[in-house]
Amino acid sequence: MGREERKLRKHHDERAKRERKLARKHSQTEQAEETGSGIDATVVGIGPGCCEVLENDRRCLCRTTLDVAVGDGVVYSPERQKILRVLPRRTVLSRPDPHNPRIERVIAANIDVVVVVVSLKSPPLRPGLIDRYFIAIERSGAEGILCVNKTDLMDEPGIPAELEPYRELGMQVFFCSAVTGAGIEQLAAELAGKTCVFTGHSGVGKSSLLNAMSPGLQLDTGDVSEIHNKGRHTTTTATRHVLPGGAIVIDTPGIREFGLWQITPATLRDYFPEMRDLAQLCKYRDCSHTEEPGCGVKEAVGSDRMRAARYSAYLRLLNALRANPTIY
Numbered sequence: 258m259g260r261e262e263r264k265l266r267k268h269h270d271e272r273a274k275r276e277r278k279l280a281r282k283h284s285q286t287e288q289a290e291e292t293g294s295g296i297d298a299t300v301v302g303i304g305p306g307c308c309e310v311l312e313n314d315r316r317c318l319c320r321t322t323l324d325v326a327v328g329d330g331v332v333y334s335p336e337r338q339k340i341l342r343v344l345p346r347r348t349v350l351s352r353p354d355p356h357n358p359r360i361e362r363v364i365a366a367n368i369d370v371v372v373v374v375v376s377l378k379s380p381p382l383r384p385g386l387i388d389r390y391f392i393a394i395e396r397s398g399a400e401g402i403l404c405v406n407k408t409d410l411m412d413e414p415g416i417p418a419e420l421e422p423y424r425e426l427g428m429q430v431f432f433c434s435a436v437t438g439a440g441i442e443q444l445a446a447e448l449a450g451k452t453c454v455f456t457g458h459s460g461v462g463k464s465s466l467l468n469a470m471s472p473g474l475q476l477d478t479g480d481v482s483e484i485h486n487k488g489r490h491t492t493t494t495a496t497r498h499v500l501p502g503g504a505i506v507i508d509t510p511g512i513r514e515f516g517l518w519q520i521t522p523a524t525l526r527d528y529f530p531e532m533r534d535l536a537q538l539c540k541y542r543d544c545s546h547t548e549e550p551g552c553g554v555k556e557a558v559g560s561d562r563m564r565a566a567r568y569s570a571y572l573r574l575l576n577a578l579r580a581n582p583t584i585y
């Protein structure tokens with residue numbers, strides 16, 4: 258590690274320590290202030306040092322120093338316009354803070370479905386990102402679906418070869434175009450009655466898909482830069498909306514990189530449940546299922562017990578984590 262990197266890390270560590278200390282202090286004061294007369298509400302938007310909550314039809318902008326995310330159930334005080342308490346989360350999609358991997362950043366809470374939105378072109382597909390979402394979804398407690406948007410830009414009809422492995426793994430894949438409306442009805446039908454978060458790279462069309470499902474929403478959308486073939490990070494904060502079909506959807510800002518929260522090369526295999534039984538057959542107890550001889554997982558690769566696509570995803574992620582365990 259270079260001197261500059263060490264200095265930067267030290268700076269981040271100190272900042273994280275200060276943030277934790279401050280959060281502890283505030284949460285103690287807030288708990289002390291809590292009168293028990295708070296009202297239950299849901300967080301529907303987040304801003305710096307504040308959040309918007311919805312309680313029946315009433316919306317209120319509240320101050321908060323607590324770590325809240327869109328979708329959180331909270332107890333708030335309408336008089337003091339303040340969040341008193343965050344209720345336990347049923348599910349949570351999170352990732353490490355891109356600037357400090359020791360801090361967890363919650364993308365959305367209490368969701369039933371994580372909709373990973375990708376486009377094959379403009380911006381191009383990055384399968385590595387889908388692999389990472391697989392792990393985060395496994396951790397989240399929610400169900401995951403893949404939404405391939407911008408099918409109107411596809412050169413050939415049919416499922417592109419690079420997406421076949423994900424279908425094989427049992428993830429539901431929807432093909433849509435927010436421009437032509439193709440696949441929108443099917444997607445909306447799948448999401449009806451559920452709470453869903455739309456996540457993925459900038460420019461893939463998350464907000465456009467939501468607008469297509471509910472034209473009244475009029476969420477801001479932005480074009481894709483021709484020079485870099487990347488989105489312009491049009492959506493800057495997560496917001497929650499109700500669609501006509503009854504789905505509750507959370508639109509989120511496009512992500513640049515998706516890090517894995519609290520996952521190390523040694524714990525990665527825990528998120529591949531099919532490896533668990535096979536690992537009993539490995540010669541070494543701490544087998545990483547890579548170079549070791551007598552590996553039960555490697556022997557099963559290619560069979561139904563260990564799909565080749567899934568094993569390749571494991572190797573890709575393992576190599577990325579080994580090369581850079583904390584920065585993503």
Ligand SMILES: Nc1nc2c(ncn2[C@@H]2O[C@H](COP(=O)(O)OP(=O)(O)OP(=O)(O)O)[C@@H](O)[C@H]2O)c(=O)[nH]1
Pocket residue numbers: 406407408409410433434435436437458459460461462463464465466477478479480481488489490491492493509510511512
């Ligand atoms: N051709 C085509 N363009 C689309 C489609 N969906 C969205 N777009 C365009 O893609 C660009 C980006 O769309 P957004 O909806 O802003 O993308 P986003 O994922 O919300 O991006 P961020 O908010 O930056 O994360 C816009 O110019 C849209 O008009 C589609 O199905 N086909």
Ligand SMILES: [Mg+2]
Pocket residue numbers: 463464465477478491492508509510511
């Ligand atoms: Mg957007």
Ligand SMILES: [Zn+2]
Pocket residue numbers: 536539540544545546547549551552553554555
């Ligand atoms: Zn093994």
